Amino acid sequence: MPAIHRRPRWAVAEHAATPEDVFANRRTILKGLGLGMGAIAGVLPRMARAQGGDDAAGRTAALYPAERNTAYTIERDVTPEDVSSAYNNFYEFGSHKQIARAAQALPTHPWDIEIDGLVEKPMTIAFEDLAKRMPLEERLYRHRCVEAWSMTVPWTGFPLSALLALASPLSSARYVRFETFNDPSVAGGQKQVWYPWPYVEGVTMEEAANDLAFMVTGVYGKPLAKQFGAPLRLALPWKYGFKSIKSIRRISFTEERPVSFWEEIAASEYGFWANVNPQVPHPRWSQAEERVLHTGETVPTQLFNGYGEEVAALYAGLENEQLYR
Numbered sequence: 001m002p003a004i005h006r007r008p009r010w011a012v013a014e015h016a017a018t019p020e021d022v023f024a025n026r027r028t029i030l031k032g033l034g035l036g037m038g039a040i041a042g043v044l045p046r047m048a049r050a051q052g053g054d055d056a057a058g059r060t061a062a063l064y065p066a067e068r069n070t071a072y073t074i075e076r077d078v079t080p081e082d083v084s085s086a087y088n089n090f091y092e093f094g095s096h097k098q099i100a101r102a103a104q105a106l107p108t109h110p111w112d113i114e115i116d117g118l119v120e121k122p123m124t125i126a127f128e129d130l131a132k133r134m135p136l137e138e139r140l141y142r143h144r145c146v147e148a149w150s151m152t153v154p155w156t157g158f159p160l161s162a163l164l165a166l167a168s169p170l171s172s173a174r175y176v177r178f179e180t181f182n183d184p185s186v187a188g189g190q191k192q193v194w195y196p197w198p199y200v201e202g203v204t205m206e207e208a209a210n211d212l213a214f215m216v217t218g219v220y221g222k223p224l225a226k227q228f229g230a231p232l233r234l235a236l237p238w239k240y241g242f243k244s245i246k247s248i249r250r251i252s253f254t255e256e257r258p259v260s261f262w263e264e265i266a267a268s269e270y271g272f273w274a275n276v277n278p279q280v281p282h283p284r285w286s287q288a289e290e291r292v293l294h295t296g297e298t299v300p301t302q303l304f305n306g307y308g309e310e311v312a313a314l315y316a317g318l319e320n321e322q323l324y325r
Helices: 026-032 037-051 056-063 127-133 160-167 205-209 261-265 308-315
Strands: 112-117 123-126 137-144 149-159 175-180 200-204 214-219 233-235 248-254 289-292 298-300
Touching: 056 127, 056 214, 112 127, 112 160, 123 127, 137 214, 149 160, 160 205, 160 214, 160 248, 175 205, 200 205, 200 261, 205 308
Parallel strands: 112 248, 149 289
Antiparallel strands: 112 123, 137 149, 149 214, 175 200, 175 248, 214 233, 289 298
């Protein structure tokens, strides 16, 4: 009997996704975000120059655009690049959202990634070598911030499971720990010594092997811009955005559960699991609704950010409030 492919509830036809350059009232949207066109104009040319220079973007530009995987298509319009690239959480460069200009100071070549811990093949690999040996594809994902705003982004990258296959973790590995860079000379936010730098995140091996877990190397059909976490970041669309660590330098396989950056700062507000659940409020605000970044519309939040069919089984028998902190 031939296999029957059932599209998940969140998937719709690809034509429902609006291209990044097709959107209305662009100036009004940016004004509502507190962003003038002059501010955007000052950032995007610098991004373009970086792609032609001696940086990760310039060295991997030939890999883009990658073919879109139509199994990952959603019902919301794509957030315009002008908006999403100028509204970013990246505490290494500041605690506000307009860090795009400052993030351009991050050098992304050379950029070596260390893979270590409980693996058969510990290694240090240059980012461009990793990107060239992996099966790159584009996926449309929702992104839900713990601060109750959301966007929809066309990420390019490869499944985290492909990296697991490369590293060959031992059977004793239970978690994957991710660590970003630590360079206060270029990232002014890292001069704030009350934060536990470098940024660390972690997932279980089962979460890492889930098909939705995605290592991101590009966005909007181009190499990943620095404010998005170049050259390599994580995308876990069923979790709050702070779990999707940026600018990854080290990936370690461990038996002990990692303590993540925000968990170390305030575990009662930003726990290890951080699965999206509209029924479990943040201690200081509701998670029942979210503001769509480029429209300002308020919409209901979905359990697991709408990806429950793909990930709910990961947490069978563990369903309690802690899973959403």
